[in-house]
Amino acid sequence: MSTEPAMADPIITLTTDFGEADPYVAAMKGVILELNPAARLVDLSHAIPPQDLVHAAIFLVEAVPYFPAGTLHVVVVDPGVGTDRKLLYLELGEQRLLVPDNGIVSLLEQRLPPRRAFILSESRYWRSSVSRTFHGRDILAPVAGHLSRGLDPSQLGPATSTFQRLPLPVSRKEGNRIQGEIIHVDYYGNLISNIPGEQLAGRHVSRIAIGEQAARLVETYGQGGDGELVALISSSGLLEIAVPGGSAAQRLGASRGTPVTVELNPDRIV
Amino acid sequence: MSTEPAMADPIITLTTDFGEADPYVAAMKGVILELNPAARLVDLSHAIPPQDLVHAAIFLVEAVPYFPAGTLHVVVVDPGVGTDRKLLYLELGEQRLLVPDNGIVSLLEQRLPPRRAFILSESRYWRSSVSRTFHGRDILAPVAGHLSRGLDPSQLGPATSTFQRLPLPVSRKEGNRIQGEIIHVDYYGNLISNIPGEQLAGRHVSRIAIGEQAARLVETYGQGGDGELVALISSSGLLEIAVPGGSAAQRLGASRGTPVTVELNPDRIV
Amino acid sequence: MSTEPAMADPIITLTTDFGEADPYVAAMKGVILELNPAARLVDLSHAIPPQDLVHAAIFLVEAVPYFPAGTLHVVVVDPGVGTDRKLLYLELGEQRLLVPDNGIVSLLEQRLPPRRAFILSESRYWRSSVSRTFHGRDILAPVAGHLSRGLDPSQLGPATSTFQRLPLPVSRKEGNRIQGEIIHVDYYGNLISNIPGEQLAGRHVSRIAIGEQAARLVETYGQGGDGELVALISSSGLLEIAVPGGSAAQRLGASRGTPVTVELNPDRIV
Numbered sequence: 001m002s003t004e005p006a007m008a009d010p011i012i013t014l015t016t017d018f019g020e021a022d023p024y025v026a027a028m029k030g031v032i033l034e035l036n037p038a039a040r041l042v043d044l045s046h047a048i049p050p051q052d053l054v055h056a057a058i059f060l061v062e063a064v065p066y067f068p069a070g071t072l073h074v075v076v077v078d079p080g081v082g083t084d085r086k087l088l089y090l091e092l093g094e095q096r097l098l099v100p101d102n103g104i105v106s107l108l109e110q111r112l113p114p115r116r117a118f119i120l121s122e123s124r125y126w127r128s129s130v131s132r133t134f135h136g137r138d139i140l141a142p143v144a145g146h147l148s149r150g151l152d153p154s155q156l157g158p159a160t161s162t163f164q165r166l167p168l169p170v171s172r173k174e175g176n177r178i179q180g181e182i183i184h185v186d187y188y189g190n191l192i193s194n195i196p197g198e199q200l201a202g203r204h205v206s207r208i209a210i211g212e213q214a215a216r217l218v219e220t221y222g223q224g225g226d227g228e229l230v231a232l233i234s235s236s237g238l239l240e241i242a243v244p245g246g247s248a249a250q251r252l253g254a255s256r257g258t259p260v261t262v263e264l265n266p267d268r269i270v
Numbered sequence: 271m272s273t274e275p276a277m278a279d280p281i282i283t284l285t286t287d288f289g290e291a292d293p294y295v296a297a298m299k300g301v302i303l304e305l306n307p308a309a310r311l312v313d314l315s316h317a318i319p320p321q322d323l324v325h326a327a328i329f330l331v332e333a334v335p336y337f338p339a340g341t342l343h344v345v346v347v348d349p350g351v352g353t354d355r356k357l358l359y360l361e362l363g364e365q366r367l368l369v370p371d372n373g374i375v376s377l378l379e380q381r382l383p384p385r386r387a388f389i390l391s392e393s394r395y396w397r398s399s400v401s402r403t404f405h406g407r408d409i410l411a412p413v414a415g416h417l418s419r420g421l422d423p424s425q426l427g428p429a430t431s432t433f434q435r436l437p438l439p440v441s442r443k444e445g446n447r448i449q450g451e452i453i454h455v456d457y458y459g460n461l462i463s464n465i466p467g468e469q470l471a472g473r474h475v476s477r478i479a480i481g482e483q484a485a486r487l488v489e490t491y492g493q494g495g496d497g498e499l500v501a502l503i504s505s506s507g508l509l510e511i512a513v514p515g516g517s518a519a520q521r522l523g524a525s526r527g528t529p530v531t532v533e534l535n536p537d538r539i540v
Numbered sequence: 541m542s543t544e545p546a547m548a549d550p551i552i553t554l555t556t557d558f559g560e561a562d563p564y565v566a567a568m569k570g571v572i573l574e575l576n577p578a579a580r581l582v583d584l585s586h587a588i589p590p591q592d593l594v595h596a597a598i599f600l601v602e603a604v605p606y607f608p609a610g611t612l613h614v615v616v617v618d619p620g621v622g623t624d625r626k627l628l629y630l631e632l633g634e635q636r637l638l639v640p641d642n643g644i645v646s647l648l649e650q651r652l653p654p655r656r657a658f659i660l661s662e663s664r665y666w667r668s669s670v671s672r673t674f675h676g677r678d679i680l681a682p683v684a685g686h687l688s689r690g691l692d693p694s695q696l697g698p699a700t701s702t703f704q705r706l707p708l709p710v711s712r713k714e715g716n717r718i719q720g721e722i723i724h725v726d727y728y729g730n731l732i733s734n735i736p737g738e739q740l741a742g743r744h745v746s747r748i749a750i751g752e753q754a755a756r757l758v759e760t761y762g763q764g765g766d767g768e769l770v771a772l773i774s775s776s777g778l779l780e781i782a783v784p785g786g787s788a789a790q791r792l793g794a795s796r797g798t799p800v801t802v803e804l805n806p807d808r809i810v
Contacts, residue, residue: 021588021589022599023603025584025585026555026585026599026606027603027606029553029606030608030611033611034608050728081760081761081762082759082760082762082763083762131774
């Protein structure tokens, strides 16, 4: 069987919308390692679409909960840099995050209950010169370096219990009809809706429609024919529309906001 | 001179077709680190073209053999997820791999002889809830975490000695003519053929043609004029067609499958 | 407060124009780790535009200085591979680099003074078989592995004090007029000029023009209206042209080389 893992150096993950052609991610890594050369940097993504807070929120709720307790996640999707938006240290469940206070944890905080939060205000933990356009490098990265060396987060600034939330669409269930919409299109062109899979559990589904098209409910991609429009419960537990071997987004011309409807059969329980 | 390297934490590499905009890679990293926070994660690529098994096979044979003995490589290019395709633990030479049984090791196993293989069936090493669409996160990642902590691979499931192979094109040598084709177009537009460079060694080459165009055999890109069509032996030992300072793929409109012909001069030995 | 960081394994960063679909980056990582499994690999970028030395030079000056003293940076943007261009080991300030001698450190060496440099010539630290097209894998990666294990860099080859420089454009200040140009377009479409921000410090600016268009000088993106053309001092200290919430590059059709003019008011000091 497995042996116990050894004590490991602190893990710091990075999630940004910086892309990789520019030196922004690299500069942040340098700042963190300069403060703590033993930090273990883990790239989550630098390909969040620029300034797309909804995408970032979905990304975080699908990724952050899997990490070991105590992992520190630095997230820079920050259209408000240079305005008076706050920067936060957050503990959600056993995860720790450094984020702009702009709603990108709106979904994550529903899954992992907030435990405490501090507003970053103590500039002695920042770079001595703070640019107005790059707080990832000048504030979040050095604060991450200090935290990874054991700094008590309460030193970072005043505690807070309020933070911003995104106006994310929620699916509605009315009688035997669930009305939702596409909230995410993935790399393969699969369409993820905001309809929780558990709303279909144990029920007989009469019809699933995306726009005007019907999709057949299956359990795996493999059950669909090549090119067939199917619906299934995604790896995140949400209703997903897919075309096995193809792109549902392209086939349907669908995108974020496209409506999805599920009709349940009131007379039959599976 | 160099000192001996210190004992290092276990290395786990990741190769996927997930792209980076979606949270799939991040979730896998979380699952591995949750089981073994000391694992050293190394990204090989998350830009394998979606579900492109041939590309993955070429990628693996060009990358995996360079790693230190005992490295564990997790590869998720898996169009068959959710069907009855198997997942495998493989030892090829001194390398260890976790892969779907879909042929992506077809080239690698020609270079590194298979030593043993097990079919992943013992679900106690998987996530407790396994989705039907994301075995990378739910099966391969946790198995990698357990292996990196010392789990004996024979615990993972029954041994096997058969696995899938891809129907990859092979070049043919008939008399003084070698007929092959392009099997890979790289980032620079260089065209990699399936003709082994050793078939040209010590021989005088009369003509190299790609489609209708002749390419001049050179030893380095630098020997070609700007914009000239040249042929050379690639870093992987295969005959490659290139345009110094440009893209051969674009110039010729060539792609995977474009024929390549080499004519050897029977009367002359270099 | 923070505790002292633990002794850490050696950090080796990687910056290339290889992209991620091909196995080139992965092969380099394998070669380094095979020589030193304890090396901590940090990806800076593999998305430098192919063979773009100016982009690489700007990238390095914005990233390298932030790293801890002694970090080893391997950079492969190498259009001259296979020609007689040299490969160098360089110490710039406290940073160590392995680079082709093609000018990519032209900006960095202005910020971090060169201390010593060696031409890589001792092939016993290279792979035993060196391809003519991939010196990143066959020379730079193994040399990095040896250095990270403590090899004295003077063993790599003869010392040198001359290396190539890029013909980068420099801004000119004539009287109250500064004439520069765009040298970098970032991921967001922000336009970075070659005009140092300090040339505007303490002066009243009458007009900033890019091509025929005037840009309003602001301190942060947030001070600009949506879609307004603004100028500000970038995170790297250079004058930058931006459109808050949009792409200045797209809006103006601007690119590298587009002229930028600043007119200072001689009668007013801020």
